[in-house]
Amino acid sequence: MRRAASPPPQLPGYRYVSLLGAGGFSDVFLYEQELPRRRVAVKVLLAEEMTAASRAAFVAEANLMAQLSNHPYIVTIYHAAVAGDGRPYFAMEYCSGPSLADRYKQAPLSVVEALRTGVRLSSAIVVAHQAGILHRDIKPANVLSNDYGWPALTDFGISSTVDDELTASTTTLAEALDGATDGGTGNVGLSVPWSPPEMFEDYPRPDVRSDVFSLAATLWTVLAGQTPFEVRGRPNGTLDLIGRIERGAITPMARDDVPRSLLTVLQKGMSTDPDRRFATAADFARALQRVELELGYARTELEVPNLAIAAPAPDHSDVTGDETRVRSVATIDAQAGPAAAVPPAEPDASSGADETHVRTVPRVAAQSADATPLDETVVRRVTPVTDASTAASETADTADEVPSRQRTALMVALGVAGVLVIGGVVAGIALGGGLTPEGSTSASPAPGGTGQAAVVPEAVDAPRLVGEPSFDTAGMTFLVENTDPVEGDQLVWRISNRSSGEPLRTLDGDTVVVEGVGPADGVCVEVSVRRAGQLSAPLEVCAA
Numbered sequence: 001m002r003r004a005a006s007p008p009p010q011l012p013g014y015r016y017v018s019l020l021g022a023g024g025f026s027d028v029f030l031y032e033q034e035l036p037r038r039r040v041a042v043k044v045l046l047a048e049e050m051t052a053a054s055r056a057a058f059v060a061e062a063n064l065m066a067q068l069s070n071h072p073y074i075v076t077i078y079h080a081a082v083a084g085d086g087r088p089y090f091a092m093e094y095c096s097g098p099s100l101a102d103r104y105k106q107a108p109l110s111v112v113e114a115l116r117t118g119v120r121l122s123s124a125i126v127v128a129h130q131a132g133i134l135h136r137d138i139k140p141a142n143v144l145s146n147d148y149g150w151p152a153l154t155d156f157g158i159s160s161t162v163d164d165e166l167t168a169s170t171t172t173l174a175e176a177l178d179g180a181t182d183g184g185t186g187n188v189g190l191s192v193p194w195s196p197p198e199m200f201e202d203y204p205r206p207d208v209r210s211d212v213f214s215l216a217a218t219l220w221t222v223l224a225g226q227t228p229f230e231v232r233g234r235p236n237g238t239l240d241l242i243g244r245i246e247r248g249a250i251t252p253m254a255r256d257d258v259p260r261s262l263l264t265v266l267q268k269g270m271s272t273d274p275d276r277r278f279a280t281a282a283d284f285a286r287a288l289q290r291v292e293l294e295l296g297y298a299r300t301e302l303e304v305p306n307l308a309i310a311a312p313a314p315d316h317s318d319v320t321g322d323e324t325r326v327r328s329v330a331t332i333d334a335q336a337g338p339a340a341a342v343p344p345a346e347p348d349a350s351s352g353a354d355e356t357h358v359r360t361v362p363r364v365a366a367q368s369a370d371a372t373p374l375d376e377t378v379v380r381r382v383t384p385v386t387d388a389s390t391a392a393s394e395t396a397d398t399a400d401e402v403p404s405r406q407r408t409a410l411m412v413a414l415g416v417a418g419v420l421v422i423g424g425v426v427a428g429i430a431l432g433g434g435l436t437p438e439g440s441t442s443a444s445p446a447p448g449g450t451g452q453a454a455v456v457p458e459a460v461d462a463p464r465l466v467g468e469p470s471f472d473t474a475g476m477t478f479l480v481e482n483t484d485p486v487e488g489d490q491l492v493w494r495i496s497n498r499s500s501g502e503p504l505r506t507l508d509g510d511t512v513v514v515e516g517v518g519p520a521d522g523v524c525v526e527v528s529v530r531r532a533g534q535l536s537a538p539l540e541v542c543a544a
């Protein structure tokens, strides 16, 4: 149940106009800024939520949004301060149009608009992921629209959640259910309809694919006019929804103008198994673009500044045989930037096909997608990886560590205004780059807007290769050694040059086996030591 709004604070330089909405921890008001004169939305933390943790989370939300604010499809933050009554607030772009939730409840979106919106939102998500930020609460209500009708992603309140805040707002599932028995309109379960199944684990490990799921579920919702796991005429309480989400029981779309290819893309985006989803939001966007081309619509550009994303090989995996084959999408142009972005490492044509290249990647600063020379030494972007994020990437091989879904033990954290949050710290992410050298500085700040103090850890030595890689029917095999082991260390690896979004796997032992890889496949593997959430510089082993 929505509470009464708090009184709007007196803000020097701003004149209060009206209430825009009341959230769980904050109110949002419309003000008129005097200079420059414009309308702004001001989000104010509630007086009763002024714990250190809530304040930190609030500041973190402002910082995360500010970090992404230049993006055309992310709400712009203008200013943050503390009001005279002691409440922190931030002023942001006023989005005068309806949210996607308002829209779809009025009438489902047309296919062309859903596609365009999907690509635009994907670009916002790509940029967030590139900066190491998972949104974690993508849903129609968090997609506002501005004066031009463009979508504007907002509400990074969950993204910035820190441990303390979760502690402060954690309750049991039973308590949560009290407020969420009506299929997504309850006080607590508002985000359940768009949440991926991994969020219902005892120890959720969301990663970029979790945001892909929520994005696909959001598009499904605006097309269907209802959430994807809701069944009209049947109970749609939180447990009903969670059960269907875990089973992947998407309710068939009750309209016949949505092409099968689009349904297939959205279904793939909502796969129960994260490995079966699109690996990145960019991949998801490309699939939507292919549908646009298939239908003869103009392709919506993916607005990802200064980042060239190589065109995928034509991907027909998400279309079925009885439909029009889609054309592959050309390379998404980089915005004007200082230099070309760094393509994935190519096998060196000058070297023998059977040669195996082994090199330790030097410690480098994280690089934005610009100005990186294509030389032999450093050829990949590096993005921040936190312990939570790296764990998040380990979908396959951490099953032993993660108890199976035990709903009775499931603890549910209540986020702002009924958002269901399950999980711990802000999840940073690894996206399309190499493993992050521990201690490297980052062009894109790590998800440091969490309100947590930055810690500069001790350097962790890269592992070393023992002997030479060998190849047999199993694939490529090689041995690595943690040269300076500390209790709790783990070796982690992933293929580094195949596509963005390759999962990071924990090595059980010291032998890396890359299945199905032959000596001439040009596959590179990076191996790092993970210690207390930090990764060493990677050892890179390439079959080229």
Ligand SMILES: Nc1ncnc2c1ncn2[C@@H]1O[C@H](COP(=O)(O)OP(=O)(O)OP(=O)(O)O)[C@@H](O)[C@H]1O
Pocket (backbone or CB within 6 Å): 020, 021, 022, 023, 024, 025, 026, 027, 028, 041, 075, 092, 093, 094, 095, 096, 099, 144, 154, 155, 157, 415, 416, 417, 418, 419
């Ligand atoms: N920039 C904005 N322009 C216009 N309206 C806004 C803006 N930001 C938020 N609102 C409105 O204010 C209300 C609350 O905003 P928001 O969702 O960010 O708060 P919250 O406390 O995080 O809520 P929730 O618990 O739903 O996440 C919503 O109805 C939203 O539509």
